[in-house]
Amino acid sequence: MHRRATTSIESRTVSDQLPNGLKVVVQEVHTVPLVSVWCWYRVGSADEGPGLTGASHWVEHMNFKGTVNIPREQMKGIVERFGGMWNGYTWIDQTTYVETAGRDALDQMLFLEAERMAYGLYEPAECESERTVIISELQGGENDPDQLLDTEVTATAFRAHPYGHPTIGWLEDLGAMTRDDLYDYYRRFYIPNNATLVVVGDVDATDVMKRAEKHFAAIPEGAMPQRIRAIEPEQLGERRVIIEREGTTGYVKAVFRAPAASEPDFFPMLVLDAVLTGAKGVNLWSSFRGVPPQRKARLYTALVERGLASTVSGAILPTVQPYLYTLSFTAIDGVSLADVERAALDEIERIQRTGVEPSEVERARHQLRARLVFDNDSVTNIAHQLGYFETVAGPRFLPSLQRRINEVTLEQIWDVARRRLTSAHRTVGWFRPTSRS
């Protein structure tokens, strides 16, 4: 094993790279007798071309369906015997698998992930069975009008970039994709040099490195997959989408072009979002956890406290390429969607005219600092955080995150508000409910 990286005192992580290119990141946490293993792949729905939408997610499902050395019926039980949980998720830039269990399960978890990386079976009957499971997952999402609107607004906001299609895929593609499409996709992206293994918990880092070598070293390095090179053209004017369907409640979304995690604008946008809607976790998983502190946030006071909306939320997440800053509102029963939209845009225009107050920025910084502490509340969440940032933003993102937030100035926030939250860069969506007959 090459020792290319060294221990970082600040983050208390150790990272190394196997000769086949697999990066291994370990953090010892001895407060609970648990270990969390995550295996991350740089593949997500951004890698799917026409006709293959949903392939990344479907491949993720297939990697629970048996491997050469783990018959399908024995997949279940490997981690459970140790009281463990296992799962996976796919998003636009990444696919990841997790197991958290007692420390005695470490070897079994690494074995499972190595099998997944190289020896998936993709039995045709299993692919067919999973097709309908995934369509069921898609239909379950469609039952939620807010999610339905999110899909339509995102698709409207992008014209060229594959970030525009839903991670679960379009129904038509899910109906048409073949077993060979899935297997080819799997073989292209599931190679050690396109992956990061993260282990956090009650372990010895040196021991983990040895075990990782034992399980993964025999998997050959692959040719790095060709990525889709699409650059979203500049948006020249506001776009709108209105969904009218049976329902009871109205929803409004306003999305704007957001910077990638690597762009300097990302950090002022993060603080601006905290001013507008309250700070939440900076990575995908933690961004959903709990309600943010937002009662003094601009859009909460402008909409919820004025009786126009029952919920307000904002989302800006670190992504490899420029994605979206999404503002979402649930209209109070009886309030028009136009009034909700107007109040939200008025508040944004107010910030564009006069900027934000120093006290608001101080509050936002404290909120973000607290969230970064709260996100380290378990070995599972620490491991997720390490893998997420490693995969979408590189190893230097997380150690510098707090400093970059602290360095954001009032002028930078005002600047991104004026440049980025313009009508020309905006896509607005309404879900207007119609009554059931």
Next chain:
Amino acid sequence: MSSSLAAGLSPVRHTLSNGATAIVQESSATPAVSINATFLAGSFCDPDGLPGVADLTARLVDRGTARKSAAAIAEELDKRGVALRVGTTRHRMIFSSTCLAEDFDDVLELIVEVARWAAFPEAELVKRRAESITVLRQNEDNPSVRAGEALSELLYGPVHPYGRPAKGTVATLERIDRDALVKFHADEIRPAVLTAVVVGDVDAAKTIDRVCELLADWNGGPERPIVVPPPAVPAVRRVRQIPMPGKSQTDIAYGFTAIRRLDPRYHAYWVLNNILGQFGLGGRLADNIRERQGMAYYAFSEFNANVGESPLVVRAGVDPKNVDRTIEAIDAEVRALGLQGPTDAEMDASRSYLIGSIPRLLETNESIAAFLQDCEQFDLGLDYDRRLAGLLNAVTIDEVRAAAAEILHPEHAAVAVAGPETRGGE
């Protein structure tokens, strides 16, 4: 201070003369603290004919006190990066929050302030009631919620405290006035039914002292026995279909009334539920409905035992055309497990899983706090986390077989189906 929970919990507990209980578990894993202050005052305590009072009280309780305006409370929370969540279940009103250790004293004091001196301003009532009504309207459009609520009503009847709508209805919310909230608060939010659990980077002795200082002069009525009536509905097959045109997927809720949390058979039922609809992706149910038939993204069962006879519930979300096949599959799995009981291999696997998963139950400060609340409410003992493995290990296959034979009868099941193109009726 011990920073490791690797050997199990070591909470400190103190009961005040007014009946309030404080429990503190030190953990310095992160410089953060979770507070969970629970009053045994959930929707069970709603006045007859006026469901929703407890839930609306929870929505308003932190929106202004005799000494602090809603805006001042909002500022105190937001400037510390803290969200205070107040919510209700059937038996509880829970104030919970996680804060930085440096903010703990201030946040604890604020939670006590709102719990003790909530003022329920009229203007706040107007706003929060509108939010609650919006939530109810959203729920009306949610097949999962509709199926779940319908199942509760089928199992318990519409006026039983476990069968009536916990968040009220639009009609009852419109009737609830400030006086109703003030009365609920005065009658139900009192120290005798309070357990305040603190978990995190604190000193236990100092925290107990601080809780005592904040609560010692609070008086209220004594704890009253909670008597949950038996389900008011005979255990026969009942089916309710809720048509929801425009939806893509149908939600099925299928269940039985089972045992109380303090029933001696509780751990056998826990293992039974794991085998039926939890182990792996969802036990026998998911093996059949998801893995073999490819019909659903989720199919599982859940059993959250409470004070009264509590439901064992099967859930599945399926394509509308597969509803009948799915219910047949649930019936088949329920019948088979009821008639034959589990296999030895299933018993071993589920026991190992449940015992091995105990540390995951205690992975975060918030989950430890919730665990300790259960220990306190059901008098399980502060060493329950250490005894739990032994209790699960002692469950025999005969006990699980007996539990299965007792409850798993498809002809006694209640079934609620919400989604598009439903067929037939009750």
